[in-house]
Amino acid sequence: MSERKVRVRFAPSPTGALHIGGVRTALYNYLFAKQHGGDMILRIEDTDSQRFVPGAEAYIVEALEWLGIKFDEGVGYGGDFAPYRQSERKEIYRKYVNQLLDADKAYIAFDTPAELEAKRQEVANFQYDATTRGGMRNSLTMSKDEVDALIASGHPYVVRFKIEPGEEVVVDDLIRGKVTINSSILDDKVLYKSADNLPTYHLANIVDDHLMEVSHVIRGEEWLPSAPLHVLLYRAFGWDDTMPRFAHLPLLLKPEGNGKLSKRDGDRLGFPVFPLEWHDPKTGDVSSGYRESGYLPEAVINFLALLGWNPGNDEEIFSMDELIKLFSLDRCSKSGARFDYEKGKWFNHKYLQTKSNEELATLFTPILASHGITDVEPEKLAQIIGLVKERVSFVKELWNQTTFFFVAPETFSAKDIKKRWKADTPAILEELITILEGIADFSSASTESVVIPWIEQKGYHMGNVMNAFRLAVVGECRGPHMFDITEIIGRDETIRRLRTAMTTITIANE
Ligand code: GLU
Numbered sequence: 001m002s003e004r005k006v007r008v009r010f011a012p013s014p015t016g017a018l019h020i021g022g023v024r025t026a027l028y029n030y031l032f033a034k035q036h037g038g039d040m041i042l043r044i045e046d047t048d049s050q051r052f053v054p055g056a057e058a059y060i061v062e063a064l065e066w067l068g069i070k071f072d073e074g075v076g077y078g079g080d081f082a083p084y085r086q087s088e089r090k091e092i093y094r095k096y097v098n099q100l101l102d103a104d105k106a107y108i109a110f111d112t113p114a115e116l117e118a119k120r121q122e123v124a125n126f127q128y129d130a131t132t133r134g135g136m137r138n139s140l141t142m143s144k145d146e147v148d149a150l151i152a153s154g155h156p157y158v159v160r161f162k163i164e165p166g167e168e169v170v171v172d173d174l175i176r177g178k179v180t181i182n183s184s185i186l187d188d189k190v191l192y193k194s195a196d197n198l199p200t201y202h203l204a205n206i207v208d209d210h211l212m213e214v215s216h217v218i219r220g221e222e223w224l225p226s227a228p229l230h231v232l233l234y235r236a237f238g239w240d241d242t243m244p245r246f247a248h249l250p251l252l253l254k255p256e257g258n259g260k261l262s263k264r265d266g267d268r269l270g271f272p273v274f275p276l277e278w279h280d281p282k283t284g285d286v287s288s289g290y291r292e293s294g295y296l297p298e299a300v301i302n303f304l305a306l307l308g309w310n311p312g313n314d315e316e317i318f319s320m321d322e323l324i325k326l327f328s329l330d331r332c333s334k335s336g337a338r339f340d341y342e343k344g345k346w347f348n349h350k351y352l353q354t355k356s357n358e359e360l361a362t363l364f365t366p367i368l369a370s371h372g373i374t375d376v377e378p379e380k381l382a383q384i385i386g387l388v389k390e391r392v393s394f395v396k397e398l399w400n401q402t403t404f405f406f407v408a409p410e411t412f413s414a415k416d417i418k419k420r421w422k423a424d425t426p427a428i429l430e431e432l433i434t435i436l437e438g439i440a441d442f443s444s445a446s447t448e449s450v451v452i453p454w455i456e457q458k459g460y461h462m463g464n465v466m467n468a469f470r471l472a473v474v475g476e477c478r479g480p481h482m483f484d485i486t487e488i489i490g491r492d493e494t495i496r497r498l499r500t501a502m503t504t505i506t507i508a509n510e
Helices: 020-035 056-067 090-102 113-122 144-152 201-211 221-237 263-269 297-305 320-326 341-354 357-370 378-391 397-406 414-420 425-437 444-458 462-474 482-489 491-509
Strands: 007-010 039-042 106-109 158-161 168-173 177-182 190-193 216-220 245-249
Touching: 007 020, 007 216, 020 039, 020 056, 020 216, 020 245, 020 297, 020 320, 056 297, 090 106, 090 158, 090 190, 090 201, 090 221, 158 221, 168 221, 168 245, 177 221, 190 201, 201 221, 216 221, 221 245, 297 320, 297 341, 341 378, 357 378, 357 397, 378 397, 378 482, 397 482, 414 462, 425 444, 425 462, 425 491, 444 462, 444 482, 462 482, 462 491, 482 491
Parallel strands: 007 039, 216 245
Antiparallel strands: 106 158, 158 190, 168 177
16 A cells, blocks of 8 residues: 555635635645655536536636646646546446445435424434434335335435444544544435535545545645545445545634634735635625735745645745655644744745846836836846845835836925935035036946045035935935946936925925
8 A cells, every 4th residue: 555656636616716725735735746756636626516606716727827836637637537527527426326325325315405404493403313314204214115206206315324323433644643533423424416416525525536546635624524424435435445545734823823714814914815816706806816916926835835834944945846855744733824924925025035136127017117117128127126126025016116216206205304404405416416427437336436535525424415315316315325326317317306306405495
């Protein structure tokens, strides 16, 4: 059994946008598969027609593609075990349902929703199981003729799993160890519904994991309660020997650490819980996504990798390839992982710094265009970005840091005027203009080597003169090195801005 090829699957139900927790599940499956030279399968579990949402499947595929989580087989990728969409596998499931029925490991039940509801009213904590099934309308209590007649008449029915009570069921989990429960607490789960000729999640999931030769089931903690039932189903089919190993990942918790992370937390605290923007086809609501919010896929991957797994030291920056090497289920935690979205921003900052100025310029160009700026030379833009990139965590923040390179300030910060604009400032700036006009090489270092000694030699207040200069050029006292700015905007523009400030600020003071 240890020789078995590693084959894992990501098996989302297309019921809406993929939650960020689901992305982490996909990521851990991918890392595990690639580390072991195994296969990663995309299976779409769309057997619940009530909850099917159009567009969800395409969304899932697009989101994982954006993040660089690749599949070897599955919906959209093909493979030897196709089809990979469960709604296209009806006949297969029907066959396995019949197998359980024939082996007396499942039975047909006709109880209508109203009858079941009446039972629940009558019996406190009613559960359809070994203690109650004898009093219900099913193939165990009715004659074969009655059953056949009801089916022939088109009466809807379900197939239930016949769980034998009093058995110890052990789920051997690679993260949680052995989890043991008694089968008596389980109910006779519905495996199939005649109404839509579809199996339920449990049956389809087990049959497909078996047929697709899945070796490891790595999924969210919310599926742990279903695992004993799944173990029993493997046993009922006689597939114990090839039962996949289970690993249930810890929950993603609210940023405050209490309770499960929800979309509401994202809305409340202003961070996305979806990888891509999601347009809900039913409500028309739009939810923000990591991609549209300006996150880099590498940053999202690195951030998610560390939510529930740790490398055993305090290193934090890992590429996908490094994660593939280092990941291990042993180092996944049992307890929930607090969703520290500030840390997500930190990762984005780090990854942004690794991008070349040219790459960032390409990403920034559409944002500039949205502000009406379309005529910046690429080299110049790259140079500008190089001056400010350390200050930003998102490409869109570049605009605020660089506006003054493209647009002359129209207003000047009142606070900075108060602090830096003195009675003699206009006269000094007039002198500065003359100095600037006389500089042969207007590059940053050259200009600096003339202006600074001039201020010193004149005995002017260095801070006041340089800040008044900055105020005039930038509009406020912030930004990168002053002479880097003047080099980029050029002598004429620098002098023009000084003159505008000298007029405007004087007027404002009167
Ligand atoms: N279809 C289930 C889901 O939506 C799959 C759970 C599993 O991986 O077994 O997450």
